[in-house]
Amino acid sequence: EADIYQTPRYLVIGTGKKITLECxxxxxxxxxYWYQQDPGMELHLIHYSYGVNSTEKGDLSSESTVSRIRTxxxxxxxxxxxxxxxxxxxxxxxGPNPYGYTFGSGTRLTVV
Amino acid sequence: xxxxxxxxxxxxxxxxxxxxxxxxxxxSMFDYFLWYKKYPAEGPTFLISISSIKDKNEDGxxxxxxxxxxxxxxxxxxxxxxxxxxxxFCAASAPGGSYIPTFGRGTSxxxxx
Numbered sequence: 001e002a003d004i005y006q007t008p009r010y011l012v013i014g015t016g017k018k019i020t021l022e023c024x025x026x027x028x029x030x031x032x033y034w035y036q037q038d039p040g041m042e043l044h045l046i047h048y049s050y051g052v053n054s055t056e057k058g059d060l061s062s063e064s065t066v067s068r069i070r071t072x073x074x075x076x077x078x079x080x081x082x083x084x085x086x087x088x089x090x091x092x093x094x095g096p097n098p099y100g101y102t103f104g105s106g107t108r109l110t111v112v
Numbered sequence: 113x114x115x116x117x118x119x120x121x122x123x124x125x126x127x128x129x130x131x132x133x134x135x136x137x138x139x140s141m142f143d144y145f146l147w148y149k150k151y152p153a154e155g156p157t158f159l160i161s162i163s164s165i166k167d168k169n170e171d172g173x174x175x176x177x178x179x180x181x182x183x184x185x186x187x188x189x190x191x192x193x194x195x196x197x198x199x200x201f202c203a204a205s206a207p208g209g210s211y212i213p214t215f216g217r218g219t220s221x222x223x224x225x
Binding site for chain 2: 004006009033040041042043045048058090091092094099100101102103104105106108
Protein backbone atom coordinates (compact mmCIF):
# COMPACT_ATOMS: atom_id res chain seq x y z
CA GLU A 1 0.00 0.00 0.00
CA ALA A 2 1.38 3.39 -1.01
CA ASP A 3 2.13 5.51 2.01
CA ILE A 4 4.49 7.94 3.71
CA TYR A 5 6.57 6.84 6.67
CA GLN A 6 8.30 8.82 9.38
CA THR A 7 10.76 7.51 11.92
CA PRO A 8 11.15 7.72 14.80
CA ARG A 9 7.63 8.44 16.06
CA TYR A 10 8.97 9.81 19.34
CA LEU A 11 12.45 11.02 20.23
CA VAL A 12 13.87 12.47 23.43
CA ILE A 13 17.40 13.76 23.01
CA GLY A 14 19.91 15.90 24.88
CA THR A 15 20.90 19.42 23.94
CA GLY A 16 23.72 19.63 21.42
CA LYS A 17 23.10 16.25 19.80
CA LYS A 18 22.84 15.81 16.06
CA ILE A 19 19.64 14.15 14.90
CA THR A 20 18.10 13.08 11.61
CA LEU A 21 14.37 12.62 11.19
CA GLU A 22 13.56 10.16 8.44
CA CYS A 23 10.76 10.45 5.88
CA UNK A 24 10.10 8.05 3.02
CA UNK A 25 7.19 7.71 0.61
CA UNK A 26 6.27 4.91 -1.74
CA UNK A 27 3.95 6.88 -4.02
CA UNK A 28 6.57 8.21 -6.40
CA UNK A 29 5.60 11.78 -5.53
CA UNK A 30 7.95 14.50 -6.77
CA UNK A 31 7.03 17.07 -4.13
CA UNK A 32 7.84 16.60 -0.46
CA TYR A 33 7.51 18.91 2.52
CA TRP A 34 8.47 19.28 6.17
CA TYR A 35 6.15 21.05 8.58
CA GLN A 36 6.57 21.96 12.22
CA GLN A 37 3.52 22.07 14.43
CA ASP A 38 3.00 22.90 18.09
CA PRO A 39 -0.28 22.25 19.93
CA GLY A 40 -2.88 24.88 19.14
CA MET A 41 -0.77 26.37 16.40
CA GLU A 42 -0.83 26.23 12.63
CA LEU A 43 1.39 23.97 10.57
CA HIS A 44 4.48 25.93 9.58
CA LEU A 45 6.34 24.97 6.41
CA ILE A 46 10.08 24.69 7.12
CA HIS A 47 11.43 22.95 3.99
CA TYR A 48 10.17 21.63 0.68
CA SER A 49 11.48 19.86 -2.39
CA TYR A 50 10.13 19.60 -5.93
CA GLY A 51 12.37 16.72 -6.90
CA VAL A 52 15.77 15.15 -6.61
CA ASN A 53 18.51 17.65 -5.75
CA SER A 54 15.91 20.40 -5.26
CA THR A 55 15.35 21.85 -1.78
CA GLU A 56 13.94 25.16 -0.60
CA LYS A 57 13.40 26.84 2.74
CA GLY A 58 9.83 27.43 3.82
CA ASP A 59 8.11 30.27 5.59
CA LEU A 60 9.35 29.44 9.06
CA SER A 61 12.99 30.04 9.75
CA SER A 62 14.57 26.79 10.85
CA GLU A 63 18.03 25.69 11.89
CA SER A 64 17.44 22.33 10.25
CA THR A 65 18.67 21.18 6.86
CA VAL A 66 17.25 18.71 4.35
CA SER A 67 18.48 16.66 1.42
CA ARG A 68 16.76 14.97 -1.52
CA ILE A 69 19.09 12.47 -3.10
CA ARG A 70 16.35 9.99 -3.95
CA THR A 71 12.75 10.68 -4.92
CA UNK A 72 11.34 8.61 -2.09
CA UNK A 73 13.55 9.92 0.73
CA UNK A 74 13.55 13.38 2.35
CA UNK A 75 15.43 13.40 5.68
CA UNK A 76 15.62 16.41 7.99
CA UNK A 77 18.74 17.02 10.08
CA UNK A 78 19.37 19.15 13.14
CA UNK A 79 23.12 19.58 13.63
CA UNK A 80 22.83 20.67 17.26
CA UNK A 81 19.49 20.16 18.97
CA UNK A 82 18.19 22.80 21.38
CA UNK A 83 15.14 22.85 23.67
CA UNK A 84 13.54 25.38 21.30
CA UNK A 85 13.45 22.59 18.67
CA UNK A 86 10.96 20.65 20.78
CA UNK A 87 7.93 20.21 18.53
CA UNK A 88 6.08 17.84 16.24
CA UNK A 89 7.61 17.46 12.78
CA UNK A 90 5.32 16.36 9.96
CA UNK A 91 6.46 15.17 6.55
CA UNK A 92 4.14 15.29 3.55
CA UNK A 93 4.21 14.59 -0.16
CA UNK A 94 2.10 15.45 -3.17
CA GLY A 95 1.92 14.12 -6.72
CA PRO A 96 0.30 15.32 -9.95
CA ASN A 97 -2.60 16.80 -7.98
CA PRO A 98 -0.85 19.73 -6.30
CA TYR A 99 -3.51 19.85 -3.60
CA GLY A 100 -3.33 16.16 -2.83
CA TYR A 101 -1.16 16.20 0.26
CA THR A 102 -0.44 12.97 2.10
CA PHE A 103 1.04 13.38 5.56
CA GLY A 104 3.13 10.99 7.60
CA SER A 105 2.32 10.24 11.23
CA GLY A 106 4.87 12.72 12.48
CA THR A 107 7.85 12.71 14.83
CA ARG A 108 7.37 14.15 18.29
CA LEU A 109 10.78 15.57 19.24
CA THR A 110 11.69 16.59 22.77
CA VAL A 111 15.07 18.18 23.45
CA VAL A 112 16.09 18.23 27.10
CA UNK B 113 0.09 37.82 10.34
CA UNK B 114 -2.33 34.91 10.01
CA UNK B 115 -3.84 34.62 6.56
CA UNK B 116 -6.06 31.71 7.59
CA UNK B 117 -7.84 32.07 10.90
CA UNK B 118 -9.78 29.54 12.92
CA UNK B 119 -10.99 31.64 15.82
CA UNK B 120 -12.54 28.83 17.83
CA UNK B 121 -9.83 26.68 19.44
CA UNK B 122 -12.40 24.12 20.52
CA UNK B 123 -15.97 23.00 19.96
CA UNK B 124 -18.08 20.56 21.95
CA UNK B 125 -21.11 18.88 20.36
CA UNK B 126 -23.56 16.16 21.31
CA UNK B 127 -23.57 12.99 19.21
CA UNK B 128 -26.14 13.17 16.43
CA UNK B 129 -26.16 16.98 16.31
CA UNK B 130 -24.53 19.22 13.74
CA UNK B 131 -20.94 20.40 14.12
CA UNK B 132 -20.02 23.67 12.42
CA UNK B 133 -16.37 24.62 12.17
CA UNK B 134 -15.52 28.06 10.86
CA UNK B 135 -12.57 29.50 9.00
CA UNK B 136 -11.79 33.02 7.79
CA UNK B 137 -9.10 34.11 5.38
CA UNK B 138 -7.58 37.44 4.45
CA UNK B 139 -5.77 36.75 1.17
CA SER B 140 -8.17 37.38 -1.72
CA MET B 141 -5.83 35.41 -4.02
CA PHE B 142 -6.72 32.12 -2.32
CA ASP B 143 -8.76 30.03 -4.73
CA TYR B 144 -8.71 26.53 -3.27
CA PHE B 145 -9.62 25.53 0.25
CA LEU B 146 -9.10 22.30 2.13
CA TRP B 147 -10.04 20.75 5.44
CA TYR B 148 -7.80 18.27 7.20
CA LYS B 149 -8.56 16.13 10.21
CA LYS B 150 -5.89 15.22 12.73
CA TYR B 151 -5.98 12.70 15.55
CA PRO B 152 -3.44 12.95 18.40
CA ALA B 153 -0.03 11.51 17.53
CA GLU B 154 -1.04 11.15 13.87
CA GLY B 155 -0.49 13.26 10.78
CA PRO B 156 -3.37 15.25 9.24
CA THR B 157 -5.57 13.44 6.73
CA PHE B 158 -7.42 15.14 3.90
CA LEU B 159 -11.14 15.47 4.50
CA ILE B 160 -12.79 17.67 1.88
CA SER B 161 -11.94 20.58 -0.39
CA ILE B 162 -13.65 23.31 -2.40
CA SER B 163 -12.65 25.45 -5.33
CA SER B 164 -13.47 29.15 -5.37
CA ILE B 165 -15.74 28.61 -8.37
CA LYS B 166 -18.15 26.73 -6.11
CA ASP B 167 -19.98 27.73 -2.96
CA LYS B 168 -20.71 24.25 -1.65
CA ASN B 169 -19.16 20.80 -1.77
CA GLU B 170 -20.62 17.75 -0.12
CA ASP B 171 -19.15 14.36 0.73
CA GLY B 172 -21.32 12.13 2.85
CA UNK B 173 -21.75 13.67 6.29
CA UNK B 174 -19.32 16.48 5.48
CA UNK B 175 -20.23 19.68 3.65
CA UNK B 176 -18.04 22.70 3.09
CA UNK B 177 -19.58 26.09 2.34
CA UNK B 178 -17.62 28.97 0.85
CA UNK B 179 -18.65 32.63 1.04
CA UNK B 180 -16.11 34.48 -1.09
CA UNK B 181 -17.45 37.94 -0.41
CA UNK B 182 -17.07 37.39 3.32
CA UNK B 183 -13.83 35.43 2.91
CA UNK B 184 -15.33 32.75 5.07
CA UNK B 185 -15.76 29.02 4.86
CA UNK B 186 -17.36 26.51 7.14
CA UNK B 187 -17.35 22.76 7.56
CA UNK B 188 -20.59 21.10 8.57
CA UNK B 189 -20.66 17.58 9.97
CA UNK B 190 -24.11 16.01 10.15
CA UNK B 191 -24.74 13.92 12.15
CA UNK B 192 -21.71 14.21 14.40
CA UNK B 193 -20.23 10.98 15.73
CA UNK B 194 -17.77 10.37 18.61
CA UNK B 195 -15.20 9.20 16.04
CA UNK B 196 -15.26 12.69 14.56
CA UNK B 197 -13.49 13.98 17.68
CA UNK B 198 -10.22 15.38 16.35
CA UNK B 199 -8.49 18.63 15.45
CA UNK B 200 -9.71 20.10 12.17
CA PHE B 201 -7.38 22.32 10.15
CA CYS B 202 -8.55 24.72 7.50
CA ALA B 203 -6.05 25.41 4.69
CA ALA B 204 -6.02 27.65 1.63
CA SER B 205 -3.94 27.85 -1.56
CA ALA B 206 -3.30 30.59 -4.08
CA PRO B 207 -2.98 29.91 -7.84
CA GLY B 208 0.33 29.61 -9.60
CA GLY B 209 3.63 29.20 -7.87
CA SER B 210 3.91 26.34 -5.48
CA TYR B 211 0.25 25.58 -4.53
CA ILE B 212 1.56 25.11 -0.99
CA PRO B 213 -1.39 25.66 1.34
CA THR B 214 -1.45 28.00 4.30
CA PHE B 215 -2.91 26.38 7.41
CA GLY B 216 -5.01 27.74 10.25
CA ARG B 217 -4.38 26.85 13.89
CA GLY B 218 -7.05 24.20 14.01
CA THR B 219 -10.25 23.65 15.97
CA SER B 220 -10.47 20.77 18.41
CA UNK B 221 -13.86 19.08 18.03
CA UNK B 222 -15.18 16.89 20.83
CA UNK B 223 -18.32 14.88 20.13
CA UNK B 224 -19.95 13.58 23.31
CA UNK B 225 -21.88 10.27 23.22
